[in-house]
Amino acid sequence: MLLQRCYNQSEDQFPLPPHIREQYGPFGFPQPCDASRPYISSNFVMGLDGRASFRELPGQAGGREVSRSKEDRWLMDFIRAHHDAQIMGASTLREELGRDSKGWDYAVADEDLGQYREKKLGLDRTRVIIVTGSGEVDLTFRVFNSPRVEPWIVTTAAGAQTLQTRLKALGKGADLKVVSVGEGSIVDLPAAMRVLRQEHGIRTLLCEGGPTLYGELLHLRLIDEDFRTLSLQVPGKTTKPPIERPTTYGHLSYVPETAPWFRLISLHYALPYHAFLRVRYEGPRKFDS
Ligand SMILES: NC(=O)c1ccc[n+]([C@@H]2O[C@H](COP(=O)([O-])OP(=O)(O)OC[C@H]3O[C@@H](n4cnc5c(N)ncnc54)[C@H](OP(=O)(O)O)[C@@H]3O)[C@@H](O)[C@H]2O)c1
Numbered sequence: 232m233l234l235q236r237c238y239n240q241s242e243d244q245f246p247l248p249p250h251i252r253e254q255y256g257p258f259g260f261p262q263p264c265d266a267s268r269p270y271i272s273s274n275f276v277m278g279l280d281g282r283a284s285f286r287e288l289p290g291q292a293g294g295r296e297v298s299r300s301k302e303d304r305w306l307m308d309f310i311r312a313h314h315d316a317q318i319m320g321a322s323t324l325r326e327e328l329g330r331d332s333k334g335w336d337y338a339v340a341d342e343d344l345g346q347y348r349e350k351k352l353g354l355d356r357t358r359v360i361i362v363t364g365s366g367e368v369d370l371t372f373r374v375f376n377s378p379r380v381e382p383w384i385v386t387t388a389a390g391a392q393t394l395q396t397r398l399k400a401l402g403k404g405a406d407l408k409v410v411s412v413g414e415g416s417i418v419d420l421p422a423a424m425r426v427l428r429q430e431h432g433i434r435t436l437l438c439e440g441g442p443t444l445y446g447e448l449l450h451l452r453l454i455d456e457d458f459r460t461l462s463l464q465v466p467g468k469t470t471k472p473p474i475e476r477p478t479t480y481g482h483l484s485y486v487p488e489t490a491p492w493f494r495l496i497s498l499h500y501a502l503p504y505h506a507f508l509r510v511r512y513e514g515p516r517k518f519d520s
Contacts, residue, residue: 268428
């Protein structure tokens with residue numbers, strides 16, 4: 232693996248194996264500024280134009296298609312290994328179908344990192360949390376049937392009912408955790424984050440997309456930091472309007488006074504096609520006129 236370090240000002244919290252530390256440098260999180268919810272990071276890959284998906288091309292929607300990088304795949308596992316749980320929107324699950332149309336299980340695939348998570352960090356199988364208002368989620372997908380992860384769903388009362396019907400039809404139930412927060416089709420995300428921290432002990436949460444869920448979290452000031460793989464290609468606009476290719480920042484729109492800023496924490500790269508940024512949320516900045 233040819234990951235190279237350019238700059239790293241991370242906290243030094245985790246007992247990284249020496250060969251990883253030598254390449255990556257230190258890794259850690261700051262003290263959370265709000266102990267009532269998890270510390271929330273996100274991880275996405277994007278092209279030079281910020282686009283995160285060749286969405287309209289069947290079978291080629293995913294972040295993997297934008298990335299095409301061994302180092303990005305390893306870093307994704309590295310970041311997953313350090314979080315208590317992962318969270319993603321239901322559309323990412325529905326659209327990233329993989330080769331057999333059963334999707335992915337979103338587990339730490341790298342064996343060494345899996346061992347490190349379990350033995351050195353003392354963390355269990357990662358919880359993969361799917362957010363859905365509709366409850367329209369295919370429970371035969373890999374993530375709901377993999378021994379490597381613990382699948383959870385965060386939904387509303389109505390979504391939970393739809394899921395119960397689906398679970399019953401499949402004769403399943405006991406091994407799927409369903410957390411219900413909110414009414415109608417909208418999960419109350421701030422309340423859900425508090426439930427995850429206070430009732431389920433989740434201290435660190437990694438948002439793996441998609442842009443809609445991430446954009447909501449950012450808008451609600453629930454994002455603490457972002458990991459961004461910059462793939463030095465330009466996906467460009469859709470070939471099939473009106474299906475748009477989203478940027479990682481979804482539908483957000485700001486003016487100069489409100490646009491959030493992030494501070495650089497680390498910068499790594501893999502020549503010649505990928506840069507890996509870690510940036511921490513600071514919020515809108517004031518400038519002297
Ligand atoms: N490049 C990358 O790293 C990367 C990473 C992830 C995804 N992607 C791409 O991003 C695209 C999908 O992203 P997306 O932005 O369209 O969708 P998304 O954020 O993955 O999912 C949106 C869905 O999540 C549920 N949801 C989100 N917030 C909710 C709330 N507050 N209350 C209730 N439900 C909520 C809803 O599900 P229901 O409709 O079931 O109610 C909603 O339709 C795909 O093309 C995927 O390949 C790229």
